Amino acid sequence: MPKVDIVILGAGAAGMMCALEAGRRGRRVVLLDHAERVGKKILISGGGRCNFTNIHCRAENFLSENPHFAKSALARFTPQDFVAMVERHGIRYHEKTLGQLFCDRSAHDIITMLERECAEAGVRILVGAKVTSVVREGRFQVRTAETIFESEALVVATGGLSIPRMGATGLGYSLAEQFGLRIIPCRPGLVPLVFSAEDRDHWCDLAGVSAEVVADARTRQGRGTFREKMLVTHRGLSGPAILQVSSYWRPGEAIEVDLAPDILVTAPLLARNARRDSAAAVLALRAVLPARMAERWVALHQPEDWTNASLAAMEQLLHTWKMMPAGTEGYAKAEVTAGGVDTAELDAKTMQSRKISGLYFIGEVVDVTGWLGGYNFQWAWASGASAGRAV
Numbered sequence: 536m537p538k539v540d541i542v543i544l545g546a547g548a549a550g551m552m553c554a555l556e557a558g559r560r561g562r563r564v565v566l567l568d569h570a571e572r573v574g575k576k577i578l579i580s581g582g583g584r585c586n587f588t589n590i591h592c593r594a595e596n597f598l599s600e601n602p603h604f605a606k607s608a609l610a611r612f613t614p615q616d617f618v619a620m621v622e623r624h625g626i627r628y629h630e631k632t633l634g635q636l637f638c639d640r641s642a643h644d645i646i647t648m649l650e651r652e653c654a655e656a657g658v659r660i661l662v663g664a665k666v667t668s669v670v671r672e673g674r675f676q677v678r679t680a681e682t683i684f685e686s687e688a689l690v691v692a693t694g695g696l697s698i699p700r701m702g703a704t705g706l707g708y709s710l711a712e713q714f715g716l717r718i719i720p721c722r723p724g725l726v727p728l729v730f731s732a733e734d735r736d737h738w739c740d741l742a743g744v745s746a747e748v749v750a751d752a753r754t755r756q757g758r759g760t761f762r763e764k765m766l767v768t769h770r771g772l773s774g775p776a777i778l779q780v781s782s783y784w785r786p787g788e789a790i791e792v793d794l795a796p797d798i799l800v801t802a803p804l805l806a807r808n809a810r811r812d813s814a815a816a817v818l819a820l821r822a823v824l825p826a827r828m829a830e831r832w833v834a835l836h837q838p839e840d841w842t843n844a845s846l847a848a849m850e851q852l853l854h855t856w857k858m859m860p861a862g863t864e865g866y867a868k869a870e871v872t873a874g875g876v877d878t879a880e881l882d883a884k885t886m887q888s889r890k891i892s893g894l895y896f897i898g899e900v901v902d903v904t905g906w907l908g909g910y911n912f913q914w915a916w917a918s919g920a921s922a923g924r925a926v
C-alpha cells in the first residue's frame with residue numbers, strides 16, 4: 536500500500552494548484568483523476584483561451600451562504616500571484632474587458648504551466664484513476680481499481696456537477712456526506728434560462744438577436760444586477776447578463792430586465808405634434824433594441840390609446856420587464872454549480888474540515904460561486920493554494 540502525505544482527488548484547477556503548493560513544501564503528493572487527462576475544464580474554458588483570472592476580483596463577486604468566507608483565501612493568493620506565475624512561464628495574455636484576463640494563444644498554455652509546476656514540485660499525477668472508496672482509520676485510505684493509497688491528509692477537489700460529459704461527478708458531495716459535513720443544496724449557475732410556453736411563443740423565433748440590458752435578480756443571499764448583453768435563444772434567454780443573474784435566480788421567482796438602460800424611449804413621442812402610433816414607437820425603440828426585437832415589443836405591448844399615461848406605463852414596462860423563467864438549461868449547459876460543501880464546515884484560512892482533521896475541500900465543490908469573468912478560476916487557484924500551503 537503506497538504511503539504518501541497527501542492524496543488530492545481531482546486534477547482540475549484547484550487540485551493542481553494545491554498539489555504544486557504542497558509539493559514545493561516537500562510534501563509527498565499524489566494527485567488522482569478519473570479522466571484520461573488533467574484539467575479538461577480549463578481546456579474548454581473561455582472559448583479555448585481560458586479566462587484565467589479577473590484583476591478586480593473581490594469577495595463581492597461571489598455567491599455563498601457566507602459572503603465573507605472567500606475573503607481569506609482570496610487575500611492569500613491574489614490575481615497578481617497567478618499572473619506572476621503566468622508571466623514566469625512566458626505565457627502571453629490580454630485583458631478582454633472588465634478585468635478579465637485571457638491567454639493570447641490557448642488554454643493549453645495554462646495546463647502546460649500547471650503540469651510543469653507540479654512536475655518540478657515532485658507531484659505524482661495519476662489519470663484514469665477511478666476512486667472506488669475512501670475510508671479513514673487513523674489515516675485516509677483511498678482505493679482505486681489498481682491501488683490503495685494511504686495518506687495523512689485528503690484534499691477533495693472534484694469540482695461541481697456541471698458538464699457531466701467533461702467528467703463531472705458528485706464524488707465530492709458524497710464524500711462530504713460520508714464524513715458528516717453539511718451541504719448547501721446544489722443548483723446550476725451561469726446557465727441559460729428557459730422561457731415559459733407563452734414567452735417562447737412571443738420571442739423564440741427571434742433566436743440570435745441580442746441587446747445590451749440591465750438584468751436583475753434578488754435572493755435572500757443578495758442581489759445581482761448586471762449591465763451586459765442579453766441573447767434570445769431557441770428556448771429562452773442567454774448572454775452574459777442572463778448567465779450572471781441565473782446564479783441568483785430561484786425557481787418561482789422573476790428576473791427583471793431593463794431593456795433600455797438610461798434612456799427615455801418614449802421622449803420622441805411626447806414631443807409637441809409628434810406622431811403617436813406603433814410605427815413611431817418602433818422607431819424610438821430601435822435606438823436601443825435591434826429592429827426585430829423593437830417591432831415585437833411594440834406588437835406585444837402597444838397601448839390601446841396613446842395618451843401620456845399609456846406612454847408612461849409603456850416606458851415603465853420597458854425598464855422593468857419581469858420575466859418568469861420556467862427553469863434553466865440545467866447542468867448540461869451550466870458553467871458552474873452553485874451551492875456545495877457548507878463553508879461553516881471549513882476553516883477559511885486552510886479549507887480544512889472543522890470536524891475531520893486532515894480532510895480538505897477546495898474549488899467548486901465548496902459553496903463559493905463566482906460571477907462570470909475569471910472569478911471561478913481565481914477561487915480555484917486561491918482555495919487550492921491556501922490548502923496546499925497548510926496541508
Ligand SMILES: Cc1cc2nc3c(=O)[nH]c(=O)nc-3n(C[C@H](O)[C@H](O)[C@H](O)COP(=O)(O)OP(=O)(O)OC[C@H]3O[C@@H](n4cnc5c(N)ncnc54)[C@H](O)[C@@H]3O)c2cc1C
Pocket residue numbers: 544545546547548549550567568569570573574575576577579580581582585586587588664665666692693694695697698701702703704705706869870871897898899900908909910911912913915
Ligand atoms: C464551458 C465552461 C467554461 C468555463 N470558462 C471559465 C472561464 O473562462 N473562467 C473561469 O473563471 N471559470 C470558467 N469556468 C468555470 C471553471 O471551469 C470551474 O469553476 C473550475 O474549473 C473549477 O475548478 P475545480 O478544480 O474546482 O473543478 P474542475 O476544474 O471541474 O476539476 C475537477 C476534477 O475532478 C475530476 N473528478 C470529478 N469526479 C471525479 C471522480 N469521481 N474521481 C476522480 N476524479 C474526479 C474531474 O475529472 C476534474 O478533472 C467554465 C466552466 C465551463 C463548464
